[in-house]
Amino acid sequence: MMGSENDEDSHLHASRDEMENLFLREEDGDKSNSGYSNLSPPPIIVTPADSDPLFAPNNSSYIEPPSYADVIFSPFDDNVSDDGGGSRHSQSSDSLSLSRSPSSSSTSDYIKITVSNPQKEQDLASSMISGGSTYITYQITTRTNLSEYNGSEFSVRRRFRDVVTLADRLAESYRGFCIPPRPDKSVVESQVMQKQEFVEQRRVALEKYLRRLVAHPVIRNSDELKVFLQAQGKLPLQTSSDVASRMLDGAVKLPGQLFGEGGGVSVVEVAQPARGGRDLMRLFKELRQSVSNDWVGSKPLVVEEDKEFLEKKEKMHDLELQIINASQQAESLVKAQQDMGETMGEMGLTFIKLTKFENEEAVFNSQKARANDTKNLATAAVKASRFYRELNSQTVKHLDTLHDYLGLMMAVQGAFADRSSALLTVQTLLSELSSLEGRAEKLEAASSKVFGGDKSRIKKIEEIKETIKSTEDSKNVAIREYERIKENNWSEVERLDRERRADFLNMMKGFVVNQVGYAEKIANVWSKVAEETSQYDRESS
Amino acid sequence: MQSPRSPSSQPFLSVSVTDPVKLGNGVQSYISYRVITKTNFQDYQGPEKIVIRRYSDFVWLRDRLFEKYKGVFIPPLPEKSAVEKFRFSAEFIEMRRAALDIFVNRIALHPELQLSEDLRTFLQADEETMERFRFQETGIFKKKPADLMQMFRDVQTKVSDAVLGKEKPVEETTPEYEKLKHYIFELENHLTEAQKHAYRLVKRHRELGQSLLDFGKAVKLLGACEGEPTGKAFSDLGTKSELLSIKLQKEAQQVLMNFEEPLKDYVRYVQSIKATIAERGTAFRQHCELAETTKLKEINLDKLMLTRSEKVGEAEIEYREIKAESEEATRRFERIVKRMDEEIVRFQEQKTEEMGVAFHQFAKGQARLANGIADAWRALLPKLEAASSV
Numbered sequence: 001m002m003g004s005e006n007d008e009d010s011h012l013h014a015s016r017d018e019m020e021n022l023f024l025r026e027e028d029g030d031k032s033n034s035g036y037s038n039l040s041p042p043p044i045i046v047t048p049a050d051s052d053p054l055f056a057p058n059n060s061s062y063i064e065p066p067s068y069a070d071v072i073f074s075p076f077d078d079n080v081s082d083d084g085g086g087s088r089h090s091q092s093s094d095s096l097s098l099s100r101s102p103s104s105s106s107t108s109d110y111i112k113i114t115v116s117n118p119q120k121e122q123d124l125a126s127s128m129i130s131g132g133s134t135y136i137t138y139q140i141t142t143r144t145n146l147s148e149y150n151g152s153e154f155s156v157r158r159r160f161r162d163v164v165t166l167a168d169r170l171a172e173s174y175r176g177f178c179i180p181p182r183p184d185k186s187v188v189e190s191q192v193m194q195k196q197e198f199v200e201q202r203r204v205a206l207e208k209y210l211r212r213l214v215a216h217p218v219i220r221n222s223d224e225l226k227v228f229l230q231a232q233g234k235l236p237l238q239t240s241s242d243v244a245s246r247m248l249d250g251a252v253k254l255p256g257q258l259f260g261e262g263g264g265v266s267v268v269e270v271a272q273p274a275r276g277g278r279d280l281m282r283l284f285k286e287l288r289q290s291v292s293n294d295w296v297g298s299k300p301l302v303v304e305e306d307k308e309f310l311e312k313k314e315k316m317h318d319l320e321l322q323i324i325n326a327s328q329q330a331e332s333l334v335k336a337q338q339d340m341g342e343t344m345g346e347m348g349l350t351f352i353k354l355t356k357f358e359n360e361e362a363v364f365n366s367q368k369a370r371a372n373d374t375k376n377l378a379t380a381a382v383k384a385s386r387f388y389r390e391l392n393s394q395t396v397k398h399l400d401t402l403h404d405y406l407g408l409m410m411a412v413q414g415a416f417a418d419r420s421s422a423l424l425t426v427q428t429l430l431s432e433l434s435s436l437e438g439r440a441e442k443l444e445a446a447s448s449k450v451f452g453g454d455k456s457r458i459k460k461i462e463e464i465k466e467t468i469k470s471t472e473d474s475k476n477v478a479i480r481e482y483e484r485i486k487e488n489n490w491s492e493v494e495r496l497d498r499e500r501r502a503d504f505l506n507m508m509k510g511f512v513v514n515q516v517g518y519a520e521k522i523a524n525v526w527s528k529v530a531e532e533t534s535q536y537d538r539e540s541s
Numbered sequence: 542m543q544s545p546r547s548p549s550s551q552p553f554l555s556v557s558v559t560d561p562v563k564l565g566n567g568v569q570s571y572i573s574y575r576v577i578t579k580t581n582f583q584d585y586q587g588p589e590k591i592v593i594r595r596y597s598d599f600v601w602l603r604d605r606l607f608e609k610y611k612g613v614f615i616p617p618l619p620e621k622s623a624v625e626k627f628r629f630s631a632e633f634i635e636m637r638r639a640a641l642d643i644f645v646n647r648i649a650l651h652p653e654l655q656l657s658e659d660l661r662t663f664l665q666a667d668e669e670t671m672e673r674f675r676f677q678e679t680g681i682f683k684k685k686p687a688d689l690m691q692m693f694r695d696v697q698t699k700v701s702d703a704v705l706g707k708e709k710p711v712e713e714t715t716p717e718y719e720k721l722k723h724y725i726f727e728l729e730n731h732l733t734e735a736q737k738h739a740y741r742l743v744k745r746h747r748e749l750g751q752s753l754l755d756f757g758k759a760v761k762l763l764g765a766c767e768g769e770p771t772g773k774a775f776s777d778l779g780t781k782s783e784l785l786s787i788k789l790q791k792e793a794q795q796v797l798m799n800f801e802e803p804l805k806d807y808v809r810y811v812q813s814i815k816a817t818i819a820e821r822g823t824a825f826r827q828h829c830e831l832a833e834t835t836k837l838k839e840i841n842l843d844k845l846m847l848t849r850s851e852k853v854g855e856a857e858i859e860y861r862e863i864k865a866e867s868e869e870a871t872r873r874f875e876r877i878v879k880r881m882d883e884e885i886v887r888f889q890e891q892k893t894e895e896m897g898v899a900f901h902q903f904a905k906g907q908a909r910l911a912n913g914i915a916d917a918w919r920a921l922l923p924k925l926e927a928a929s930s931v
Contacts, residue, residue, distance in 0.1 A: 315766065322763040329752070329759040336752040340745040347738035354731045361724045364886060370893040377900045384907070501771045502929075508778055509925045515918045523911035529904035536897035 111144035111214045113229070115207035118199045121159075135159050136199055138206060142229045148221060154230060160185075162228065162235040163206060169224045169237050170213075172272060175418040175481075176488030178411040178496055179219065180212035212407075217495070270429070270474045270481070273421040282428075289428040306486075312493060313416055320409040323402055330399040334392060341388025348381030373533055380529045384522050391518035398514060401507040405500060412496060419489050422482040429475040436471060440464045554580040554649040556664065558594075558642040561634045571595050572634060574641065578664045582655075590665050596621075598663065599641055601675045605659040606648065611820045611873070612880030613654060614888055616647035617809030632794070636802060643806070653880075711829045712822060721885065722818060729811045736804040743797045750789030757782030770928035777924055781917050788917075792910045796903065803899040807892060814888070821877050828874040831867035838863050 117139040137157040145152060160183075167182035183205035190198050210229075214220045227236055351374050358371035440461055447457040560575040578590045599618055607615045619640035645664075648654045662674060713719075757779040764775025838860040845853045 319763075319766040322759070322766050326756075326759040326763045329756040332752040333749075333756045336745070336749040340742075340749050343738060343741045343745045347735070347742055350731070350735045350738050354735060357727060357731055361720070361727075363720075364889045366886075366889040366893040370889075370896055373893070373897050373900055377904065380904065497768075501767065504767070504771050505774060505925060505929045508774055509922070509929065512778070512918045512921050512925060516915050516922070519911045519915035519918065523908050523915060526904045526908035526911060530901060530908055533897055533901035533904060536894070536901040538898055 109146060111142065111146055111149075111220065113207065113210045113214060114141045114143075115139070115203050115210065116141065118203055119157075135161075136202075138203055140206075140210065140229065148226065150230060156229065156232060158228070158235065160202065160206075161239075162237075163209070165235060165237050165239050166224055166228045170219060170222065171414070173222065173224065174219060174488070175273075175422065176415055176485035176492065177216075177218060177418075178408065178415045178492045180209060180216065181407050181410045181414070183209055208404075212404075270425060270478045273418070273425070285432065286424050286428045289431055290424055292431075309419075309486075309489075316409065316412055316416070316493075320406070320413075323405050323409060327399075327402040327406060330402055334396055334399065337388060337392040337395060341385045341392060344381050344388060345385030348378045348385055351375075351378035351381065354378075376529050376532045380525045383525045387518050387521050387525070391514060394514045394518075395511065398507050398510040401503055405503070408496065408500075412493065415489050415492055419482070419485050422478070422485045426475065426478045426482050429471060429478050433468065433471050433475060436464055436468045440468065552581060554578070554582055554585075554655055556642070556645045556649050558638055558645060561638050572637075574638060576645070576664065584661065586665055592665065592671070593668055594663070594671070596637075596641075597675060598671055599644065602648075602659060602663045603644075606654060606657060607816070607820075609657065609659070610653060610880070611824065612817060612877030612884065613651070614810065614814050614817055614881075614884045615654075616644050616651075617806065617813045618644055619809075632797075636798065639798070640802070640806065711826050713825050725811060725814050725818065729808065729815070732804065732808045732811060736801065736808055739796070739801040739804050743793050743801055746789050746793035746796060750786045750793065753782045753789065754786035757786065774925055774928045777921055781921055785914055785917055788910060788913050792906055795906045799906070800899050800903040803895055807896070810888070810892070817877075817881065817884075821874070821881065824870070824874040824877050828867070828870045831863065831870045835860070835863050835867040 115138050118136050119139075120134050121137050123133045123135055137159045139155050140158055141153065141155045142149070143153045163182055164185070167179075170179055183202065186198075186202070189201075193201070213225055219225060224237060355371050355375040355378055358367050358374065362368050362371060443457050443461045443464070447454040447461065450457070555578075557577045558574050559577065561572045562574075563570055564573050565571050573593050573595045576592050576594050578585070578592075579588060581588060600621075603615055603618050606613070619637050648657075648660055654660065662671070666674070759779075760775050760782065761779030764772045764779065766772075767775060838856070842853070842856045842860045845856050
């Protein structure tokens with residue numbers, strides 16, 4: 001993850017903060033430059049946006065207005081829990097108008113999700129047996145003015161398992177769509193991490209996930225999501241069962257299928273991929289089909305002919321690789337900025353100590369003068385260090401877009417996978433049809449040689465013809481499903497491309513504005529020192 | 542190292558250390574420097590002289606001055622040798638050259654040191670002579686006139702600790718001097734820490750530069766995957782990032798040379814003062830102990846005179862010799878004290894000036910860098926705006 005804010009602050013210990021504040025407070029009493037006078041420890045810790053430069057007097061730039069130093073928005077309109085995952089989707093927080101392309105929802109629509117208040121609860125079902133296992137629930141608060149929801153603000157309590165259920169149900173209902181991936185189960189992490197840290201990490205991830213869901217123009221209207229957000233008490237969605245019980249169910253049905261009963265895939269089930277279902281038979285068939293697809297020389301009856309699709313898939317893959325790379329380099333950049341700020345601050349504090357020392361021990365005026373010069377340098381270094389840290393926390397928010405898109409690229413892969421599995425279903429059914437028809441032909445040929453008709457064979461032929469008919473129906477459904485998914489894919493990828501371009505441009509703008517603003521502030525700090533030490537300017541050449 | 546603009550009647554002595562050249566082979570290779578002296582001093586061989594010197598010649602000069610001018614804060618030399626592979630890097634050589642230049646010029650500007658014969662030798666002797674001098678001096682640093690040493694030991698064995706009253710070595714305990722010593726020792730700690738942070742800051746500049754470079758490259762590759770206008774925007778972003786990386790590397794070097802190096806020099810200077818303090822301590826002890834010994838000899842002499850012993854003559858000679866040595870030791874000590882009093886004033890003023898310059902350059906450099914960064918990114922904004930409105 002792109003550097004949690006808590007990490008950098010754990011480097012600050014009380015005495016260092018005290019020193020900084022003590023020193024700067026003395027200094028700022030006589031300064032008219034009120035833009036600096038409200039600097040408090042990085043706003044991550046203290047929520048009130050003391051350092052909101054929107055209210056600072058326009059004193060900060062050499063360049064023509066607008067100075068970006070003034071325009072850097074204070075990112076702390078939202079409460080501390082906001083890590084900005086969905087903030088570029090909701091229209092609330094950005095005071096700069098970095099709005100996306102007009103295709104996004106109009107400004108009157110509003111839905112905002114907050115995840116908070118994790119609490120431990122007792123698992124009543126197992127408390128008899130295992131002596132009471134506990135789980136965590138989170139409060140999910142929705143604020144909205146959308147008419148589809150009952151009310152403008154409401155909360156429910158959900159546990160992580162409910163989120164898994166929601167994600168699974170959405171995956172079924174929205175095949176072909178780029179569904180934002182849900183947070184990991186993180187089984188290992190939940191064992192290894194400190195409980196509090198893990199819960200907080202999960203809370204943040206859940207909030208991001210839900211915000212992405214409501215940002216999706218189609219999914220935000222889904223019943224599953226609405227139910228998840230609104231229904232009090234137990235989540236009324238069909239729970240996903242685990243693989244083992246699914247296998248068991250499938251194993252029960254299998255003998256019947258092997259002996260020819262319940263011929264073919266039911267029309268209902270064919271609309272879902274084989275993998276998540278209980279029909280082992282179907283699973284085997286499709287697996288066999290996919291293997292035969294892979295064999296060189298054996299061509300399935302319907303292939304992915306759509307060149308455009310294949311190219312697109314290739315491009316998406318490349319894009320994903322580059323986003324991964326850029327995201328990694330962005331993390332390095334963030335770390336380098338953070339280190340710069342830290343070292344600058346530490347150096348400043350060292351010089352503050354030196355100043356105090358010289359002042360205490362001063363015997364000569366030259367010492368006092370030097371102590372004064374050192375103080376100016378030290379103050380500047382501490383201020384610059386603050387600015388680096390603020391710059392960095394903003395940079396993290398902006399460049400997090402890259403990280404977010406990694407998740408969305410996974411969603412795209414999911415959508416493409418839906419298409420492939422739907423195609424596989426079609427292919428399998430076509431093969432089956434073809435083999436059934438082959439058998440029927442053979443039987444007819446054989447039976448026509450028997451004079452008077454072959455009662456048993458004729459019966460068999462009829463049975464096969466029935467199976468062929470139902471398989472035909474399934475095939476048609478499968479094809480329709482495949483076409484539908486193709487449509488979804490296409491529109492989703494289009495939408496994603498558009499949104500991604502807009503998001504990336506916004507990211508770049510935000511990043512650049514941020515850099516400009518803070519660079520100006522830092523430049524001012526040092527220019528001041530250069531002025532204060534101008535008597536030492538020895539550049540004669 | 543100013544070009545002398547003063548009228549020719551005003552005495553000046555200015556030196557430059559230039560042109561580092563690698564000489565010799567393999568393990569024995571070393572750097573030699575051209576040392577150019579411009580002066581109107583009477584006892585110098587003319588207005589300009591050029592000689593070739595190497596690092597150990599500078600060390601010789603420093604050691605000689607330290608021996609002869611006790612109490613003066615001898616300007617410090619840059620460190621002896623760095624890690625092998627770094628020893629001949631362009632950066633290291635340049636930094637050393639600059640430090641050596643400062644070293645010689647500080648000597649040339651010091652009212653006492655500039656008159657030193659050893660300085661004259663250093664600035665004018667040909668290389669062979671210089672080498673000869675250098676070899677002779679190995680070990681002289683520690684040598685003391687043999688006679689005095691012998692007498693000193695004799696005295697020590699005769700005088701018991703009980704008479705002197707202490708086990709501990711004798712030390713000055715005036716409050717001002719105590720304060721000074723405490724100040725110097727504490728100052729070294731503060732400065733060392735400051736210098737360490739300054740060095741780390743140099744590294745941070747380099748790291749930030751590197752990460753901007755990598756980020757720029759990654760972002761350009763990403764842009765290649767995207768259609769317009771995002772693709773072009775990424776490409777512009779990446780190019781800017783690479784450009785800024787260069788600025789950061791440049792600034793890193795500036796901070797190293799104009800900020801970290803002066804701080805290191807400051808530390809070295811303080812260490813040199815510590816060496817002078819040690820010398821003063823030695824001189825003080827000699828002065829004390831010889832004074833004691835003289836007194837004892839006097840008492841002994843008086844006793845012998847009273848008893849009209851035949852040893853009086855011998856004792857009288859001994860007494861007179863010891864008294865002369867004691868007076869010499871006292872003079873030496875007092876000269877050191879006087880020099881140090883003057884030196885400390887010079888030192889404080891010099892350091893205020895030098896630190897002021899260093900701070901000023903640092904602040905200017907940082908401001909320049911930050912403005913450069915702001916300008917570079919700002920130039921990108923109209924393009925990004927244009928791209929968004931497409």
